[in-house]
Amino acid sequence: MPDTRLLSLLDEAGALARQAGELLVRMQGEQLAISRKEFRDVVTAADLAAERLVIDGLTRLTPEAAILSEEAGFSGAHDAPRWIVDPLDGTVNYASGLPWFSVTMAYQEQGRTLLGLTHAPLAGLVARYVEGGPATVNERPVAVSGTTSLADAVISICLTSHYSPEDSERTCAVIRRLAGLCRGVRVIVSGGLEMSLVAAGQLDAFIGLKADIVSHAAAMPLVRAAGGRVTTVAGIDSRDEDLEKIVSNGLIHEELLEAIRSA
Numbered sequence: 001m002p003d004t005r006l007l008s009l010l011d012e013a014g015a016l017a018r019q020a021g022e023l024l025v026r027m028q029g030e031q032l033a034i035s036r037k038e039f040r041d042v043v044t045a046a047d048l049a050a051e052r053l054v055i056d057g058l059t060r061l062t063p064e065a066a067i068l069s070e071e072a073g074f075s076g077a078h079d080a081p082r083w084i085v086d087p088l089d090g091t092v093n094y095a096s097g098l099p100w101f102s103v104t105m106a107y108q109e110q111g112r113t114l115l116g117l118t119h120a121p122l123a124g125l126v127a128r129y130v131e132g133g134p135a136t137v138n139e140r141p142v143a144v145s146g147t148t149s150l151a152d153a154v155i156s157i158c159l160t161s162h163y164s165p166e167d168s169e170r171t172c173a174v175i176r177r178l179a180g181l182c183r184g185v186r187v188i189v190s191g192g193l194e195m196s197l198v199a200a201g202q203l204d205a206f207i208g209l210k211a212d213i214v215s216h217a218a219a220m221p222l223v224r225a226a227g228g229r230v231t232t233v234a235g236i237d238s239r240d241e242d243l244e245k246i247v248s249n250g251l252i253h254e255e256l257l258e259a260i261r262s263a
Contacts, residue, residue, distance in 0.1 A: 003132070009061065010115050010130050013105055016057040020050040020087055020103045021121035028094060044095050047071055050087035050103065058083050058105075065107070070214045081109045084240070086214040090190030092161070099123050104192035106217035113240075116218035118192040127196035127222055135225035137200040142226035144249035145201040150178070150259065153204035153252055156186040156194045158211065167210050170263075174207065177263035191245075195219035198247050199226040205248035205256055209233075213240045220245070229253045233260055 027046040051071050058067060062083070066076025070086045083105060088094055090101030099122035107115040116129035127137045135142045147153050155178060159171045178185050186203075188194055192215050197203040199222045208216065217240045220230050231237055232244040235257055248256055 006114055006130050007133065009107065010117070010128060012061050013058070013107065013115065014117055014119070014126075014128065016054055016061075017103045017105060017117050017119040018121075018126075019057070020053050021119045023053060024050055024088060024094065024101070024103070025121050028097065044088070044091060046094065047088045047091055051085075054085055054087045054103070054105070058085070062107075068214065070212075081107065083107055084214055084217040086192065089192045089215045090188075093188075093190060100188050100190045100193060102190055102193045102196075104215060104218040108217075113217060113221045116220075116222055118196045118218050118222075120190070120193045120196075123193060125193060125196055125200075127192075127199065127219065129218070129222040129225060131221070135199070135222055137196055137222075140200075142199040142222060143201055144198065144223070144226045144228040144251075145204050146251070147204045147249060148251045150182045150252055150255050153182045153256075154184040154186065155182055155205040155207065155256070156188050156197075156203055157207040158189055158191060158194075158209070159187050160189055163210060171209055173263040174209070174260050177259055181259055191215040192219045195223055195230075195245075195247050198228055198249065199223045201226075201249070204252060205246075207247070207256075207260070208243075208245040210243050211245040216240070216245055220247075223247055231257070233257060 066080045066082040068074045068084045086104045094101040102120035105117040114131045118127040129135045194206040229250045230247050238245045
């Protein structure tokens with residue numbers, strides 16, 4: 001059974017994620033201030049407002065914990081418990097008025113993720129993970145799909161404007177390879193949401209070849225609790241800091257890795 005302290009913290013952090021999601025939905029209907037973060041990547045006023053709400057709330061809940069966040073970076077002691085948060089995962093989708101974005105939070109002690117939350121308000125998804133306890137998507141226990149062949153699989157892959165030319169070419173090569181092998185390839189670019197869909201059995205796999213820590217830390221243990229795998233292209237269990245996150249239902253994992261390698 002999970003620690004009652006963790007269950008209480010999950011509920012309190014979940015309320016924060018819901019508030020941040022409500023704020024994002026309200027602000028998406030307004031004229032957003034958008035600025036460039038890199039050449040084509042952007043940050044919006046909503047990113048910053050949601051981040052402020054989340055950081056302030058988590059600081060009240062766990063004043064001893066450090067926080068690593070998408071825009072604000074790292075604050076706190078390196079040996080302390082920490083939160084890893086992306087207050088708006090899928091900014092380009094969000095800024096374009098699309099529904100594929102989420103708020104993600106992971107709580108860690110001694111490098112182990114004890115809690116994970118992904119809240120995608122317009123996609124209608126709430127994913128919750130607590131070590132030793134509930135792992136759910138929309139209050140249903142997680143369970144990966146039963147798909148056993150790439151030919152029947154629907155897979156999402158991340159391809160973003162801030163990739164280097166080499167990263168883009170590598171990703172496009174994988175897309176070309178998979179297009180001839182599987183039922184469908186989708187480019188959504190909201191990693192926490194996509195990994196949660198794998199855990200719920202709605203996607204068979206997700207591929208991130210340059211995956212940041214903040215968007216994915218919350219959902220990695222959720223996928224594993226659902227019976228799936230999260231590895232590098234070499235097939236080694238992926239860690240938070242690893243750029244490669246190949247996520248699947250486990251049943252198609254080796255076939256998927258071979259397809260990626262052959263690309």
